[in-house]
Amino acid sequence: xxxxxxxxxxxxxxxxxxxxxxxxxxxxxxxxxxxxxxxxxxxxxxxxxxxxxxxxxxxxxxxxxxxxxxxxxxxxxxxxxxx
Numbered sequence: 001x002x003x004x005x006x007x008x009x010x011x012x013x014x015x016x017x018x019x020x021x022x023x024x025x026x027x028x029x030x031x032x033x034x035x036x037x038x039x040x041x042x043x044x045x046x047x048x049x050x051x052x053x054x055x056x057x058x059x060x061x062x063x064x065x066x067x068x069x070x071x072x073x074x075x076x077x078x079x080x081x082x083x
Contacts, residue, residue: 001025005036005056008063012055013038022077025067032071034060037078044077049073 002023023041025032038044038052047064053075060066060073 004066005060007009008059009056012059013052016052016055018048018052025071026050032067032069033074035074035076037076039078043080049075051078053071 002020005023006020013019018038018054022035022037025034027033036056038080039048053073056075057073
């Protein structure tokens with residue numbers, strides 16, 4: 001999943017100085033989430049996560065078979081201290 005999303009996004013997140021650290025599908029109860037984890041050297045401010053989500057959402061929406069069924073896109077910053 002991670003490699004597919006990275007290839008779809010290309011260099012579109014470069015202007016924000018963030019990279020995709022991970023991407024995966026996760027079920028929580030009856031909901032399915034496509035989770036995309038962003039990373040960079042310093043802490044990522046919330047407004048950068050919002051801008052990244054605005055870039056990612058239309059790209060991901062163009063791929064109808066990326067996740068089976070309906071899902072919620074969840075983009076968030078990697079916690080510092082994680083390896």
